[in-house]
Amino acid sequence: MSFSFFKPSKPKSTPVELARALKECLLSLDTQTVADARAHEKALEDVEKNFVAMRQLLSGDGDVEPNEEQILQFAQEMCKEDVLSLFVHKLSMIGWNSRKDLAHCWGILLRQMVGSNYCCVDYIENHSELLDFLVACCNNKDVALTCGNMLRECIKFPVLAKYMLESASLELFFKYVELPNFDIASDALATFKDLLTKNPTEVSQFLIVHYGQFFGLYEKLLTSKNYVTRRQSLKLLLEFLLEPPNTQVMKRFILEADFLKVIMGLLKDTSKNIQISAFHIFKVFVANPNKPSEIIEILAKNHEKLLMLLHGLPANKGGEDEQFEEERDLVIKEIKALSHTSHAAG
Structure with a gap:
């Protein structure tokens, strides 16, 4: 036994x-x-x-x-x-x-x-309502973080990211990033950031086609009363707008007088971090060799306030101080030149 x-x-x-x-x-x-x-x-x-x-x-x-x-x-x-x-x-x-x-x-x-195919990605592409469902649940405190995690995995695949960009569900992220629950808002921002930075080609194509609608919504984030929203959305704008595939979008953006005013407003923000990020977008408006007359007029008219703001900007910490100061000096020089040209013309 x-x-x-x-x-x-x-x-x-x-x-x-x-x-x-x-x-x-x-x-x-x-x-x-x-x-x-x-x-x-x-x-x-x-x-x-x-x-x-x-x-x-x-x-x-x-x-x-x-x-x-x-x-x-x-x-x-x-x-x-x-x-x-x-x-x-x-x-x-x-x-x-x-x-x-x-x-x-x-x-x-x-x-x-x-x-050569990802079988589960193909499945989700053919059942795209699953992506919309996950986005819709990103403000449900019980499952929001899991949904965000699953969506960020999906965004790694261009075909799924493209669907999310073009879906009506995209507009929900503009609301989620301002939710009072910090964890949910932060997670939604992480997903939104991946969506706008992980697939530059798809993002560029999307922004070209949906430029007006997208930036109309994005402007509200940049002018939000919430400091975290202003800072993070400006930082994200800087990240995806300066991507080489988005050159065409950037060229269009820096022709817009309304956006110049928004960025100038952020140059006056009480946060030094926001001021620095705003400067890196503002300098592109100023450096544009093809500035429309409306942009030139705004810069010339406000040159005294702008020069005060620029002189008061803190240099970046670390090894970028010298480059930052060079760029700031060039921007100051260009604004002075515009104001002199404007006075001469007047």
Whole structure:
């Protein structure tokens, strides 16, 4: 007679079995309502157990490395069984641990390739309403951070970023970044920043086509009463507007008298950080060799105030002081020249 002190380990589910188990337990959240507390708790436990199994399959469990062939098979089955859709639509129903596992697994799934295609990315492209749903949930305090994490993984793929840029949902980010909940607003800004900086070609094409609508909304961020909104939106503007693919957009931007006035207003901000960022956009208006008459008139008319502001600007800390001072001196010289030309013409 032999004795065993350990229960034999239960064989792990195959990728196909796990995908179907995930589908089943997520669907059961609809039928096991909160009214039946015990059944609902069991359903949540099943979800958590299967999410842990998914994480182990995709990332390994410390002792065993993940199997690439199994991961790919699992990703394909997740698309086939529409589990990716369930992940998004059931997000608010699952527990915190499961949301954490999902955030970890989402990016791994998106990176799985069949031939030359990312199978899960293709699935989301064909079910683009999932992206809109995730954006809509970015102001839900329970799931906002998970949604933001999942969206930023999606933005890494140009085809999904392009959809998000062109979707009506984009306008929601202009509201989210001003929400009173700091964590939600900061996370929304992180997603918005990725959307405007990670895919320069798609962003440039979008801005050229939707220039008026986009910058009409963006101006409200730059003139917000909220200091964090002003500072972060100006910093972001500087980052994406000066990207080489956005040269055409920048050339259009610096012809706009209204935007010159906005940037001049930010030069007067009480925050030194905002003043410095505003200067780096203001200098492009001034350096433009093809300034329209309205821009020249504004600069000449306000030259005394502008010169005072420019002389009072603090130099950047670090090794950029010398370059900053050179640029500031050139801008001052150009504004003086404009004012002299204007007086002479007058």
